[in-house]
Amino acid sequence: MLRRPLSTRRKLQLQAFAILCVCSLFLFGCFLLFGEDTQQRTSTQTETPISTATTTVTQHPDYPTLYDVVETSEQPQIPYTLHYVKTKHTAINARIDDYIASLKASISNEQPIELQTAIETFNETTISLRFTYQRYREQQVIDEQTMTIVYEEPSGEIITIDALFQNNEKALNTLQMLMQQYAPIGTTPEGFPRHWKDIANFTLTPYALNLYMATEQGQTNHVVALPILTVNEWLAKPYQQGIAPPFHTIDDNYVRDTSKMRVALTFDDGPHPTVTPQILDILQKYDVQATFFLVGQRVQQHPEIVQRIVEEGHEIGNHTWSHPNITTLPINGVQQEFIKTNEAIIAATNYAPTVFRPPYGATSDTLEKLLPIPSVLWSIDTLDWRHRDPQQTIAIVNKHLHNNAIILMHDIHQPTADALETIILNLQHANYDCVTASEILLYK
Numbered sequence: 001m002l003r004r005p006l007s008t009r010r011k012l013q014l015q016a017f018a019i020l021c022v023c024s025l026f027l028f029g030c031f032l033l034f035g036e037d038t039q040q041r042t043s044t045q046t047e048t049p050i051s052t053a054t055t056t057v058t059q060h061p062d063y064p065t066l067y068d069v070v071e072t073s074e075q076p077q078i079p080y081t082l083h084y085v086k087t088k089h090t091a092i093n094a095r096i097d098d099y100i101a102s103l104k105a106s107i108s109n110e111q112p113i114e115l116q117t118a119i120e121t122f123n124e125t126t127i128s129l130r131f132t133y134q135r136y137r138e139q140q141v142i143d144e145q146t147m148t149i150v151y152e153e154p155s156g157e158i159i160t161i162d163a164l165f166q167n168n169e170k171a172l173n174t175l176q177m178l179m180q181q182y183a184p185i186g187t188t189p190e191g192f193p194r195h196w197k198d199i200a201n202f203t204l205t206p207y208a209l210n211l212y213m214a215t216e217q218g219q220t221n222h223v224v225a226l227p228i229l230t231v232n233e234w235l236a237k238p239y240q241q242g243i244a245p246p247f248h249t250i251d252d253n254y255v256r257d258t259s260k261m262r263v264a265l266t267f268d269d270g271p272h273p274t275v276t277p278q279i280l281d282i283l284q285k286y287d288v289q290a291t292f293f294l295v296g297q298r299v300q301q302h303p304e305i306v307q308r309i310v311e312e313g314h315e316i317g318n319h320t321w322s323h324p325n326i327t328t329l330p331i332n333g334v335q336q337e338f339i340k341t342n343e344a345i346i347a348a349t350n351y352a353p354t355v356f357r358p359p360y361g362a363t364s365d366t367l368e369k370l371l372p373i374p375s376v377l378w379s380i381d382t383l384d385w386r387h388r389d390p391q392q393t394i395a396i397v398n399k400h401l402h403n404n405a406i407i408l409m410h411d412i413h414q415p416t417a418d419a420l421e422t423i424i425l426n427l428q429h430a431n432y433d434c435v436t437a438s439e440i441l442l443y444k
Contacts, residue, residue, distance in 0.1 A: 060085065065088055065154075066085045080107055080113050082100060083116050084115060085119065091156060092149060096129075099147055103133055106135075111135050111136060112136050113136070114133065115133040117129060117131050118132070120205050125153045125154075126152060127152075128148060128149070128150045128205070129151075130146060132145070146223075148212065150202065150204055161199040164235060164236060165196075165235065167196065171231075172196060175199075175211075175231070178230050179226070180192065182226055183224045193211075206335075206336075209226045209231055211223065211225075211226065227331050227335055227370055228241065229338065229370055243352060244350060245350075246353070247316060247349065247352070247353075249315045249436045250442075254439075258443070261403045261433065262443075263401070263405045263406070264290075264291060264405070265283075265291070266406060266407060266437055267279065267292050267416075268357065269293075269319065269411070270295070270411040271298055271411070272411055273301075275417050276309075277305065280305075280309065282417070282420050284312060289434055290434065291316075292309050293317035293318070293357040294319055294353075295322070295323055296320065296321035296340050296344045296345075297322055299344040299345055304348075306348040307349055316345060316353045317354070317355040318342060318345070318355070319341070319356075320341055320359055321340040326362060326367060327362045327367070355438055355441075356371055356373050363375060379405045380407045382396045384415060385413060388415045390416075393409070393419040393423070394422050397423050398426060401427075404444070
């Protein structure tokens with residue numbers, strides 16, 4: 001076997017070493033290049049970036065004193081959509097800014113949020129802003145909370161719940177009882193407020209006081225909607241609806257006398273422009289009191305007749321605005337019918353009605369508890385609306401007459417006015433006193 005010369009072997013070793021060095025340098029360079037890129041990408045994935053949101057501000061289309069603000073971040077790591085409003089008042093805007101900042105600070109990669117804002121008005125000057133955010137995980141809502149601001153325009157004064165109720169402790173006790181009655185099923189009494197400061201978030205509408213009860217994260221706010229009629233008398237005067245001094249037809253010193261016989265003549269569905277004045281003339285002729293259950297729409301059309309009813313000492317009752325079957329209406333619908341009619345009567349007379357009659361006599365225990373004045377039905381239905389016959393009206397009263405009767409008639413039909421004088425003469429001949437419905441209630 002031939003051996004290579006020593007010089008040749010050394011030359012081959014040097015060449016192999018050179019190749020090894022070049023390969024090592026190449027691999028080291030690749031490591032530096034791709035390792036740095038990997039490190040940068042890893043850092044990018046692990047660090048939470050600062051989101052750059054797109055913000056738009058526009059004049060609100062329905063409320064000239066408000067501005068719509070929409071902030072949107074479409075970054076995959078921290079997407080969010082914040083839709084809120086700003087006002088023209090520094091103090092209110094500062095509270096909104098603090099709230100928005102706290103929401104942004106709570107955003108995380110796994111839990112994006114959305115914020116929506118609702119505007120609720122009680123009247124032309126009292127505005128409620130309701131901010132509701134939802135936090136998501138894997139497209140599921142895991143948390144929902146509400147923050148509210150109630151304020152006055154144009155002053156910008158923020159209204160607190162204790163100011164709304166004049167810091168009246170009796171009112172707070174009433175709220176506590178009402179919340180138990182109207183709270184969603186499953187709400188525990190431990191969550192009900194014990195102090196005014198426990199009610200931080202609420203909104204006020206013409207038909208409801210909405211109270212938002214704070215819950216632990218992972219649950220939605222409980223909202224308790226109290227019908228406005230249940231709290232109306234406790235509100236500060238600027239916020240009371242359909243309230244005025246009632247026109248009482250019973251003297252404060254009234255003494256019950258069970259030895260006398262009495263009946264109440266009641267008339268529904270007026271006032272009518274020609275029939276009601278005829279009935280008032282007959283009542284005046286015989287010095288007889290009656291009760292008129294008035295429909296709000298007709299009160300608005302004929303306020304001068306309503307004024308005459310009061311001036312001549314008769315009782316006024318609320319018979320709803322448009323004469324619906326109120327058992328088919330939602331609670332807000334019932335309140336609207338009642339409040340609008342009260343306000344129309346007050347506008348015509350400066351007095352509030354003292355009694356209520358549900359159209360068709362249709363009512364329920366829930367509605368009876370809702371309305372703040374007594375409901376009055378009847379014990380004698382003359383059916384004058386059906387037969388339109390004066391003689392039948394007279395005969396029905398004579399046949400069913402009894403002590404403390406409440407007689408139902410309608411002052412929108414001419415035959416009823418034609419029958420009235422005979423009915424009164426027959427009652428007087430039988431020694432009945434004609435009184436108001438409220439007086440009859442004292443004997444029920």
